[in-house]
Amino acid sequence: MTTTGTPADSRVTKTLGHVALHYRKAEDGPRAARLFEKLGYARVQELPLPNGSRFYQFAVDANAPLEGDGIIYLSRASDQQLALLEAVHSALRVGQPDQHPAVAAMRSAQVSDPEVTFHVGLLMKSLEELEKVVVDIRESAQRDPDFIGRINIVANRARRGDAGIDARMDASPVFGSTARECYGRYGCQAFIETSLLTSGPLGENLVIELDYLFPGHPQHMFNKTEI
Ligand SMILES: [Fe+2]
Numbered sequence: 001m002t003t004t005g006t007p008a009d010s011r012v013t014k015t016l017g018h019v020a021l022h023y024r025k026a027e028d029g030p031r032a033a034r035l036f037e038k039l040g041y042a043r044v045q046e047l048p049l050p051n052g053s054r055f056y057q058f059a060v061d062a063n064a065p066l067e068g069d070g071i072i073y074l075s076r077a078s079d080q081q082l083a084l085l086e087a088v089h090s091a092l093r094v095g096q097p098d099q100h101p102a103v104a105a106m107r108s109a110q111v112s113d114p115e116v117t118f119h120v121g122l123l124m125k126s127l128e129e130l131e132k133v134v135v136d137i138r139e140s141a142q143r144d145p146d147f148i149g150r151i152n153i154v155a156n157r158a159r160r161g162d163a164g165i166d167a168r169m170d171a172s173p174v175f176g177s178t179a180r181e182c183y184g185r186y187g188c189q190a191f192i193e194t195s196l197l198t199s200g201p202l203g204e205n206l207v208i209e210l211d212y213l214f215p216g217h218p219q220h221m222f223n224k225t226e227i
Contacts, residue, residue: 060072
């Protein structure tokens with residue numbers, strides 16, 4: 001066990017710099033970029049690539065200095081990666097009557113727990129902002145042609161046991177109707193699963209997790225996991 005400092009602590013010598021995310025089809029690039037803008041990320045760069053797709057750089061916080069962290073890169077998956085995914089789908093007969101049983105098992109595992117495979121988690125300082133973003137994306141998934149059929153949202157409310165937090169969760173437009181709870185206390189999570197991005201063993205989707213931590217609790221879900 002190691003103790004950790006605060007962000008302002010001068011002993012902090014490393015931060016998580018960037019994550020590189022990929023879409024499969026060129027036309028999904030601008031759609032994925034729009035999703036990131038709905039999430040509140042700032043487009044720092046956008047440029048065309050020789051293969052006809054677009055490369056983007058996003059800052060997860062528009063107010064943070066551009067000094068090498070807090071970055072999401074977005075580009076089309078390489079031809080080699082797409083060819084490999086195609087070969088995997090073909091070999092496992094994905095979507096065919098004789099599909100390999102491991103495919104359905106993996107999909108069902110991801111339905112029961114969006115964190116079961118690769119995903120990206122982003123911490124938000126405002127629960128209200130998190131809710132605003134999720135409600136906007138939820139509504140867009142119903143009526144925006146770029147997002148219809150491409151987004152699924154799952155929420156984990158804060159673990160029950162604190163009357164104030166329980167009431168806040170009950171009243172929430174995002175967390176009020178879910179019985180699911182987090183792997184730890186004093187936080188809540190919203191998962192935005194989208195087929196606009198590729199990741200995971202089958203390359204079919206990516207889960208972007210939005211987190212909020214209720215302040216004032218020394219022990220919480222990000223330093224003590226509870227199964
Ligand atoms: Fe997670």
